[in-house]
Amino acid sequence: MTFANQTWIIFRRQMRLALRNPAWVIIGLAQPVLYLCLFGPLLEPLAAEIGTDNAYTFFVPGLLVQLALFGALFAGFGLISEWREGVIEAERVTPASRTALLLGRVLRDLALLTVxxxxxxxxxxxxxxTGSIPGMILGLVLTVLLGGACSASSNxxxxxxxxxxxxxxxxNSISLPxxxxxGILLPISTATGAPQWLVTLSDFMPIKYVVTGIRSLFTGDFWTTAVLWGVVWTLILFVAGLWVGTRTFRKDNA
Known part of the structure; x- marks a missing residue:
């Protein structure tokens, strides 16, 4: 059996489990939707102060990243349940690739995150x-890849x-900082009143560059430094997440 077939089998089983209990999919989407409904109108009068003509062009990319973080980062809870029921050990005694065992689960999370x-x-x-439709599509791709990194790390x-x-x-100690x-909800800069030490600290946060890059894509600015760094950090986090996840699945005592 090829690696692709192994991954497909795991993905198909995980999707069936998710579709049988879609409550978690709805719950994962509920928080960003509430933020969109409740906080979005509050940002409209502040559009000029945060450096945009349309507050939602600034706010929706941040909510997408929030969806990727809080949706995929908590995917590991389902894996613990499977481990407790003996599913993980049953899969690991088969000839299936450990990467396929992880990737099938990650692809399920990517599919749900895309929807x-x-x-x-x-x-x-x-x-x-308002904004660039191609930019929004590319921004969604970056969001999904970031979600893949979070899903693999969570597993x-x-x-x-x-x-x-x-x-x-x-x-929780990771997601809140x-x-x-x-700058998912509000920009972190001295122009918005943030202290310099907080701005400096945020510069060491890779997700900040992903958020900024997606916001630039939404406005149609494709060939900018912000987009470049957003793509670079997304790919780095995605590859690192898969590497850590696969390495953990390969451990005999994991």
Missing amino acids: QGIVLVALGFLFGL ALALTTKSEDALAPIL VLLLS
Whole structure:
């Protein structure tokens, strides 16, 4: 059996499980939609201050990244349940590639994230989102790749901790600083009143460059330094996430 077939089998099984219980898909989309409905109108009067003509062109890319982080980063909880039921060990005694075991699960998360992202962008248009359609498509691709990095890392962490009680505080301690320092909801700059030490700290946050790059794509600015760094950091995080996840799946004691 080829690697592609192995990955497809895992992906198909994971999609069936997800479709049988779509509540998590809806819950994952609910938070960005609420932010869009409740916070979006508050940003419209501040559009000029945050450096844009359309507040939703600034806000929706941030919500996409938030969707990737909070949707895919918590994917590991399902893996812990599978490990407890013996599913993981049953899969690992087969000749299936450890990378396929991980990639099939990651692809499920990417598929769900793609659907959620399309719905979020469509809702953004209803609120007044304008911009470049090709840029939005490319921005969604970067979002999905970032989600893949988060999903693979979450699965690796879940297989290492094997406990929801340990995994939850770890993920929360990671996601909250990322949410605040990446400028997902509000830009982190001295122009918006942020202290210099906070701006400097945010410069070391890779997700910040991904967010900035996606925002540039939404406005139609394809050939900019912001987009270049956004693509570079997205690819780095995606490759690193898959490497860490595959390495963890290959460990006999994981």
